[in-house]
Amino acid sequence: MAAATGALAADPVKVGFVYVGPVNDGGWSQHHHEAAMTLKEHFGDQVELIEQESVPEGPDAERVMTQMALTGADIVFATSFGYMDQVESVAAKFPNVKFEHATGFKSGPNFANYSARFYEGRAVMGTIAGMMTESNKIGYLASFPIPEVIRGINSSFIHAQKVNPDVEIRVVWLNTWYDPAKEADATQALLEQGVDVILAHTDSTAPLATMEKSGGYGFGQAADMAQYAPEPRLSSIIDDWAPYYEERVQAVMDGTWETAATWSGIKDGMVGIGDFSDAMPDEVKAKAQEVMDGIVDGSYHPFTGPLNKQDGTPWLAEGEIADDGTLAGMDFYVEGVTGDIPN
Template identity: 65%
Template structure:
């Protein structure tokens, strides 16, 4: 196994080469990251997936990655350089890499691309995501049961369906657990900015919120929650350094098995363009340890909810549910279809505020 780190400041490094005894070159596997591998959240878990690929295949693969690649033109340049340097498959791990991935894939039809959380595919572009909203349901239940002020807060990144689904799922299940609960959402317009994330957490706490949830990538909200003595949940990664409190549980994105499967498909020639959207059941979304800071009865309820979702017995978006404006959305027992969830652009009834454009 050979690995080369692409630093954010340079795209000019050349990749080392290696070959098997039978003359075959190792499969070159690239990763483009929106944040640093040490963010403790989203990018950290994608990098754990890279390490899983190395552990599985050893010297049959050569891995490369670049951290801190902004979404947009910079991503297109980084992808182009990685393809030129001989990558066989490239994982592009942020929503805003969608158009750059498609654009570069058109120029390199022999390279396989895998785009996380997007929806545009091509003959050499697959898409993959996780049903994070399933984990938000579990977090919402715990939040609703544990809040003492009846106020919970949510730090949101960008107003895209993935994030809106999480907000809605959290609120639905917090409200089921506690009819008096209110939720305040702050949009920070970033995936990773510890200072902004900390400021958002402090603003929520100053407003009387005693449960902080996040769809951003750093551990800064955990630190703010620890300082204020309120509870929080790990996002994308376990954020275990904040156990047993303020972090009382977490959503863990388990990318390793998917990355291994897709790299193996390149190796054996079976790779094809597919769309993957897995959740708790298949193991792509994991619920981190629910600590003893959570009362035993609440923990048991949360685990039962997790298990019912995993078994396919319950969907977090099951009616009756109305949209924010009071119009009917799902009738009693009706389950939202994937198309609606994939394009979700509305709040459910009870959430105050507007979704930014």
């Protein structure tokens, strides 16, 4: 036993993490980084972390991952959608290194993808937004036109509309994951247009900081962002990657790692819902809890028909549930969302 531990200690599993933003962005990248820290705590000397932050999506990511593979990484977690093609290319060059890509849809023999069903969280946030808005206009700060973001917009809108048939959604595309000044400007622009509840799909806390200054309600995104509770932050979608990372690294240690496409939601704890703030009336809390409970016990799926596409063509019939394939590649708005998705 002692010998086995000694052997492990001498040869730790090298785990690489690639982040799109700084590890203290207060949101997306920070939560991946914190999960990596938890991983380190869990395994101690058995793992060695190689982290690289603020890596742009594109050729730089390929260089970073190649470097990680060359320095002996056993498994690399690439934590942004835009790394997908680079992961594919590096994974092909290093068949003995395991690659895990967050929120994408491609995979290979040594190339797995994992994501969280954030749309489940969006369903809860959308419900709250629909009930809390007084102007009947809710806003959505969208980053890039990728399926994950489009699912978020659709899920938010569907559930806002369920509790408030008059609600409209205004989507602003920022073409960035992280640009606090632009996120703040866009939030301000939405507020000027009479929007009073805003869901953000970007990584910084700037939207909440702006709402604290100028009014309106928002939500924590990727992180709890509890420092902005009870107002403007009403609740939050929290990413919890740590259990998944532990499971996958353990699999590498045991030699049982296999490629997979993992997609977990609120039930498995990959998507956490932050505390409902006291700015929410009890009936709103109750309704949000009801939606959440339905998702957890499996009695309710956020994309349940009848639902039409934006142009009015039928998508899901009464009671029909969207299949994961369609959701994974979602490239259309549902009926009622205005505007076009940029290409």
